Every structure is written in structure tokens, then in C-alpha cells.
Amino acid sequence: MVFSSTLFLLFFLPALLVCYACARSLRARNAVLLAASLGFYAWGELGYVAVLLVSIAANYGFGRWIEAAGERAAARRALVVAVTCNLGLLGVVKYTHMFVGWAGTGLGALGLAEVAPMQALHLPLGISFFTFQALSYVIDVYRGVVPAQRSPAKLALYVSLFPQLIAGPIVRYRDLAAELEARTISVADFAAGARRFTVGLGKKVLVANALAVPADRIFALPPGELGFELAWLGIACYTLQIYFDFSGYSDMAIGLGRMFGFHLLENFDYPYVSRSIREFWRRWHISLSSWFRDYLYIPLGGNRGSPTRTYVNLVLVFTLCGLWHGASLTFVAWGLFHGAFLVIERVAAGRVRAPRPLQHLYVLLAVMVGWVLFRAESFGHAAAYLGAMLGLGAGGPPLAPYLTGKVLAVLVLGALGSTAWLPAAGEALRRLYARGRTQALALDLGAQLATVLLALACLTELAAGTHNPFIYYRF
Numbered sequence: 001m002v003f004s005s006t007l008f009l010l011f012f013l014p015a016l017l018v019c020y021a022c023a024r025s026l027r028a029r030n031a032v033l034l035a036a037s038l039g040f041y042a043w044g045e046l047g048y049v050a051v052l053l054v055s056i057a058a059n060y061g062f063g064r065w066i067e068a069a070g071e072r073a074a075a076r077r078a079l080v081v082a083v084t085c086n087l088g089l090l091g092v093v094k095y096t097h098m099f100v101g102w103a104g105t106g107l108g109a110l111g112l113a114e115v116a117p118m119q120a121l122h123l124p125l126g127i128s129f130f131t132f133q134a135l136s137y138v139i140d141v142y143r144g145v146v147p148a149q150r151s152p153a154k155l156a157l158y159v160s161l162f163p164q165l166i167a168g169p170i171v172r173y174r175d176l177a178a179e180l181e182a183r184t185i186s187v188a189d190f191a192a193g194a195r196r197f198t199v200g201l202g203k204k205v206l207v208a209n210a211l212a213v214p215a216d217r218i219f220a221l222p223p224g225e226l227g228f229e230l231a232w233l234g235i236a237c238y239t240l241q242i243y244f245d246f247s248g249y250s251d252m253a254i255g256l257g258r259m260f261g262f263h264l265l266e267n268f269d270y271p272y273v274s275r276s277i278r279e280f281w282r283r284w285h286i287s288l289s290s291w292f293r294d295y296l297y298i299p300l301g302g303n304r305g306s307p308t309r310t311y312v313n314l315v316l317v318f319t320l321c322g323l324w325h326g327a328s329l330t331f332v333a334w335g336l337f338h339g340a341f342l343v344i345e346r347v348a349a350g351r352v353r354a355p356r357p358l359q360h361l362y363v364l365l366a367v368m369v370g371w372v373l374f375r376a377e378s379f380g381h382a383a384a385y386l387g388a389m390l391g392l393g394a395g396g397p398p399l400a401p402y403l404t405g406k407v408l409a410v411l412v413l414g415a416l417g418s419t420a421w422l423p424a425a426g427e428a429l430r431r432l433y434a435r436g437r438t439q440a441l442a443l444d445l446g447a448q449l450a451t452v453l454l455a456l457a458c459l460t461e462l463a464a465g466t467h468n469p470f471i472y473y474r475f
Contacts, residue, residue: 001043002166003197003252004204006462012040013256020260026182030157033260037162041125048124051089056156058085059134063141063148063155075142082138090131094123098327126166128324130159132291137173139295146174154180163256167249169267169287176262183261193258195447198455200251205458207417208245210410211237214402219375223384225396231388233403235368238375240414243272246285272418275359277341277366288324292317310346315339325374330382334373341366 001008016036023029042049062082069075137158140146149155158180164171218226218234226234250267257264271283281289297317303310315336322335354362369386376382387393416422 001040003249003256004201004209004458004462006459009201009459009462012036017259029260030153030180033162034153034157034160037157037160037165040162041160041165045125048122051093051124051127052130052160053156055086055089055130055134056159057152058082059138059159060149060152060155062138066138066141067148079138079142083135086131086135086138090127093127095323095327129168129170130165132170132288133159133173136170136291136295140172140174146177149173149177149180161257161262163253163260163262164264167246167253168285169250169253169264170291171264171287175265179262185259185261189261190259193255193260195255195451196258197252197255198451198458200248200253200255201458202454203244203248203251203417205461207410207414208241208248209461210406211241211244211414214407215241215375218402219385221396223381223388224394226385226388226393227396228388228391228393229399230396230402231385231393233399235372235375235385235389236411237407239272239364239368239371240411240418242371242374243268243418244414270418270420272364272367273360273420274363275356276345277338277363278345280363280367281338281342288321292321296320307346311343314342314346318342330373330376330379333379333382334370337370337373 001012003009016032019032019036020029023032038049038052041052045052059082062078062085066075066078066082069078137146137149137155141148149158158171158173158176159165161171161176215234215237218230219238221230247268254264254266265287267285267287269283269286271280274280274283297313300313300316301309302313305313316339318335318339319332320335321338322331322333325331325334369389372385372389373382376385384393
């Protein structure tokens with residue numbers, strides 16, 4: 001089940017809101033949310049909900065064990081067990097086939113044995129996200145940042161909370177702990193959450209889904225049929241698709257959380273306006289990049305050592321970031337690609353100056369080249385696609401069947417919507433017209449009407465059975 005489905009919008013969410021409103025105590029509301037979250041997960045992963053439950057139970061035990069260990073050395077041993085078990089679970093289901101393939105290739109090259117390729121194991125939905133949440137919990141208990149949770153049900157709700165369970169944001173336990181214990185929901189909070197959810201739904205359904213069609217068609221073309229213009233159209237569509245797909249889902253998650261009294265942290269901050277790759281990663285998938293910073297980069301030494309050590313730390317962190325996204329060397333290469341740019345920017349800091357437009361252009365070009373590695377099925381596919389972007393392709397079909405009027409309009413809308421001009425314009429309108437009660441009321445009614453119209457437009461698109469993929473379900 002995805003948020004951008006009629007099943008969720010017309011049945012699951014309304015039923016949950018009614019049940020939640022009927023629950024009078026916080027304990028009852030937590031129980032309703034926990035049952036709904038497990039049901040939401042089981043709808044798509046009934047056979048693997050046990051994996052989620054085992055992870056919850058194990059990390060509840062790990063947290064209590066670490067806190068009760070007393071001595072630092074004993075607590076460290078408990079933490080090592082917790083980290084090993086969490087990463088072991090993730091590694092077995094996500095990377096076993098990749099390591100078997102590497103071993104087979106190596107043995108075959110040495111002439112020692114032939115190993116048949118292994119099919120990838122089924123990847124339980126959201127395992128990369130809920131595993132990282134569980135790791136942040138046990139590590140923070142070890143660091144003394146938070147006490148171990150005494151209630152198994154509350155820890156289970158933290159790990160399985162359905163708005164962010166499948167695709168993030170990655171929520172730290174310390175950011176949710178107080179609201180697991182006490183929270184209130186005002187009409188204003190609920191309305192703000194509903195508006196945020198609707199905006200995210202619009203980004204997903206009206207922009208990302210529309211651009212997914214030409215992006216998928218172009219990336220599916222054989223290398224010999226890919227020309228210069230078509231290659232750039234495909235990566236432009238994918239660049240906006242992945243942003244509106246993922247940021248839209250994050251908006252929906254944040255909005256849903258607020259509707260139930262949880263304040264999830266922001267996950268995107270207009271990354272395509274960045275002027276450096278470093279800034280891009282402060283704005284893109286903020287919960288993941290900050291997770292790697294706090295739980296890997298800084299413990300490795302961060303930038304406190306020699307420049308060479310800092311460069312090694314950056315490359316290692318982004319290599320693992322790429323591997324986190326998928327069991328493929330193309331993802332590893334994507335991570336290395338970004339790590340290399342971060343090193344280059346550190347080396348060039350203060351030595352190279354460029355006009356702001358050139359800085360923006362540099363980031364966009366670098367990110368789009370990286371997205372080719374991220375999207376391509378193999379290195380050969382990526383190389384052929386990049387070659388076509390450089391004008392080395394053999395030519396292919398005309399642009400017109402792919403660049404329809406609708407696609408062009410959505411591309412323009414997406415390009416504008418990926419900058420902060422729209423919120424800035426809205427804020428300017430509020431300052432200009434909200435000085436009196438009448439103007440403020442009119443502005444508020446206008447915002448509510450726009451939200452309703454946006455929701456109706458999304459429902460109309462979904463009812464028409466339009467293409468409705470979700471990129472980050474792969475991870």
C-alpha cells in the first residue's frame with residue numbers, strides 16, 4: 001500500500017482517523033497507531049512482518065542490555081552485538097546475492113570453480129530505513145543521549161510508525177521520545193498536516209508520476225537508439241522525477257505525522273538550488289546524510305585529523321551511502337562519484353572562485369551525471385547513456401513522441417517547483433495582505449480552496465489509473 005493510492009486515501013486513512021479520534025487516552029491512541037502501522041506493513045509484506053517484529057523485539061532487548069551493562073566495556077560489547085545483528089540482518093537479505101556474485105566472478109577468474117549466479121532475496125519493504133532507526137536508538141542509548149525505553153509497545157510504535165516506516169524520513173528516537181509519552185493535536189496542527197500531506201501528494205501524483213513515463217521509456221531504449229536530445233530529456237525527467245517522488249513522499253510522511261501529533265524533521269530543502277555538492281547533501285535526504293554524519297563520519301574522525309584522513313573518511317562514508325541504496329556496483333560508483341566531488345571541493349576551497357550561476361550549473365550537471373549511474377541497470381548502460389549525453393550516440397527516434405505538451409508543461413512546473421520561489425511568494429502575499437482580519441481570512445480560505453482543488457486533481461489522476469511507481473521502494 002502506498003500513500004498515493006485510492007485504497008489508502010479513501011479507506012485506510014479515513015478509517016484510521018475515526019478510530020484515532022475515538023481513542024480517548026494516549027495509551028489507546030498509541031495502540032491504535034501501532035495496530036494500524038503493523039497492518040499497513042502487513043498489507044504489502046504479510047510474510048515478512050515477522051522480520052519487522054523480530055527487529056523490534058531484538059532492539060528493545062539490546063537497549064535494556066546496554067543500559068543495564070553498567071561498565072563502559074560491557075556496554076560496548078552489548079552495542080557491538082546490537083550493531084552486528086542489525087547490520088547482519090540487513091546484509092543477509094540485501095547483499096548476499098551480490099557477494100555470492102563477486103565470489104563467483106573471482107573464483108571463475110582464477111579458474112578454481114564456477115558459481116552459479118544467485119537470485120536476489122526478497123527485500124522486505126523499508127528494511128534499510130527501520131534498521132537505521134533501530135541502530136540510532138541503540139547507539140544513542142549507549143552514548144547516554146536517551147534512556148532505554150521501558151515499554152515494548154512504545155518502542156514498537158517508534159520503529160513501525162507507518163508514515164515513515166517504508167521510505168523515511170529516518171527518525172531518531174530522541175526526536176520522537178517525548179511525543180511517544182505525551183502529545184496533543186490542535187485543529188491548526190491537524191490542518192497544517194493535512195495541507196502538507198496534500199502538497200506531497202500533488203508532487204508525487206501530478207509531477208513525479210507524469211515524468212516517470214518518459215524517463216522510463218527513454219532509459220529502456222537500446223543504446224543504439226539513444227540520441228543527444230533524447231538522452232538529455234530522459235535525465236532531465238528523471239532528475240525532477242526522483243526529487244518530486246521522494247520529497248513528495250517525505251512531505252506526505254511529515255504531514256501524516258503532524259495529523260497524529262508527531263513532528264517529524266524536514267528531509268528536503270530545495271537541493272537543486274545548491275552551489276556545491278557539499279551544500280547539496282545538506283539539503284537532499286537530510287535524515288540519511290545527517291545519520292551517516294553523526295553515526296559514521298564523526299566517529300571515524302570526521303575532519304579532525306589530517307586532510308588525507310578527512311578525504312578517506314568522506315569517500316568511505318559516501319561509498320557506504322551508495323551501497324545503502326542498493327546491492328549493485330552502480331550504486332557504489334554513484335556514492336564514490338559524490339565522495340570524489342566532496343574531496344575535490346575541499347581541496348579547491350578558497351582557491352577557485354566562480355560566478356553564482358556557474359556554481360549552480362556545476363552542481364546540476366554533476367548531480368545529473370550521478371543520476372545516470374543511479375538509474376542505469378549496469379555500467380554498460382550508464383556508459384552508453386553518458387556517451388549519448390556527450391553527443392557520441394548513433395542517433396535515435398525523434399524527440400516529439402516523448403516531449404509531449406503535457407511533459408513539457410510538467411517539466412516547467414517541476415523546474416519552478418524545485419526552487420523556493422513558490423513558498424517565498426506565498427510568504428510575501430501573507431505579509432502584504434494579512435494585515436487585517438478580512439484579508440487574512442480571505443488568504444486562509446484561498447489556501448484551503450487550493451488544497452481541496454489539489455486533492456481533487458490527485459484523486460482524478462489516480463482514478464484514471466495513471467502510472468504510479470515509487471522509486472525508493474527499491475531500497
